[in-house]
Amino acid sequence: SADRSGVWRFRDLLPGPYSLEDLVTLSEGNTPLVHGLKTGKSTGLDQLFFKHLGWNPTGCFKDLGMTTGMTEAKHVGAKIVACASTGNTSASLAAYASRAGLEAHVYLPSGKISLNKLAQALEFGAKIVEVDGSFDAALDQLLNTKNDDIYFLNSVNPFRVEGQKTVIFEMMEQLDWRVPDVVICPGGNLGNSAAFSKGLEELKEFGFIDRLPKLVVVQAAGANPFAELWRTGADELTPTEHPETVATAIRIGNPRSWRKALHGVKMTGGFVMEVTDEEIGEAKALIGLDGIGCEPASATTLAGLRKLHAEGKLDRDATVVAILTGHALKDTDYILKAHAKANEARLAEVNG
Ligand code: F0G
Structure with missing residues (x-):
């Protein structure tokens, strides 16, 4: 299955002297870019695409x-x-x-x-x-x-970062090498942001692209040390003592890869922002109603875009790629609880 892997097909840009039989692979990668319909409307974007990394073998990037x-x-x-x-x-x-x-x-x-x-x-x-x-x-x-x-x-x-950077290569192929205006992703330990930065930097260096999309990183408000660093312009990251968010995947107070991620955000003219758990929940529900679905951490992307749209900071003609990191079935407890709560509210309304 090595030749089916969406990662190893880029092996000219990956490290290692490995032979094909040595590769440990489950045919990962080759995930689609899905057009956002209701989600696009909710952000005023005609060209909103989800790169769904949750559609990988174990349901995550x-x-x-x-x-x-x-x-x-x-x-x-x-x-x-x-x-x-x-x-x-x-x-x-x-x-x-x-x-x-x-x-x-x-x-x-x-x-x-x-x-x-x-x-x-x-x-x-x-x-x-x-x-x-x-x-x-x-x-x-x-x-x-x-x-x-x-x-x-x-x-x-570093070998993990190398595999994760191929997301950028695959995304560019799928966009026929038209550079998007924004790539927006969730930020936890910031490994993904660091990997995307490296992928973008290499494509530019090797002459595949001549400009860079803005890299926007979104954190949950209760686990936001990187957003705080960005807001204050501090030289060093101050860890969040007790990180707390419904998006358990990114419930992280001391992200290790913040320097590399910061380099990428600055290099691309991007920025870092945060969204509340409530905003994450609303965005996640909308992604579900688009027939796509994702886990809570992934929904920080749409939540961030909705916030930017509300502030008039999104250009309707912009091409935006939101990275969905995990599959909807990664956190069924969250979904069932959210719907139970919604049902209770509806019942309360009906019963006056
Ligand atoms: N989204 C999901 C679904 C994740 O699982 C993670 C991280 C992130 C986003 C954040 O990515 O850390 O590269 O900034 N999950 C790690 C884990 C920490 O242990 O599964 P990051």
Whole structure:
């Protein structure tokens, strides 16, 4: 399936001396750009496209970096691979580790990740380490683990960034190499923003494109250290002590890749913003009604665009690509609770 991979078809732009048989792949990538209909109307945009990375093998963009990271892990002879995660990385790591025949250890913030994602990690045979506290505590615990046999596959692993940058290449192909005006993505640990920056920079450097889309990063208001950094213009990021948001995937207070992400945002003339949990919920519902669906963290993109539209900051003719990072079924608990609440409100109305 190596030749079917939407990542490895760009291997001229990827590291590694690997032979085709060495690649650890599940035919990731090749995800569509979907035109936004109701969502486009709600933002006044004729050309709103969703790049749906949730339509990857484990339902999330993490697979794009896991195929490259796991291939490298196997190449260097790793026996155990590990990550800290808000859920999606652990699901992806578990799946690709199984393919590679490696043992997977995943460090998760106890009680704070979607059960769907936990179920995936279990299904794919990972060893689960539950950590009290947030993702940040889980990552600290993992990094302090004294075990030389562990190969770390967190998003700071440069091989993961390499796979994730191919999103930009694929997006440009799908747009027939017409550079969009804006690429907007959620910001958690900021690995994706860093990867997109690298992809854009390389395309420009190699002469494939002559201008750059604005890279806009959206955080949840309760987990917004990068948005705060942008707003204040501070030199150093101040971590959010107790990050809190319904979008558990991005409930992160101390994003590790903020310098690279900041470089990308500045290089492209973009910016960083934040949206509330309520705005995320409304945007997510609209994406659902477009027949597309996504998990809460992904909906920060449309929530951000709706906010920009309300402020008159979106040009109707602009071409905008919103990155949807995770599948709707990644957090069914959130959906069912949101609809139960909506039903209660409707009943209350009917009953006066
Ligand atoms: N969207 C989803 C669905 C995610 O799972 C994540 C991160 C992000 C957005 C943010 O991406 O960290 O590159 O800025 N999830 C990680 C995990 C932290 O462990 O699954 P980022």
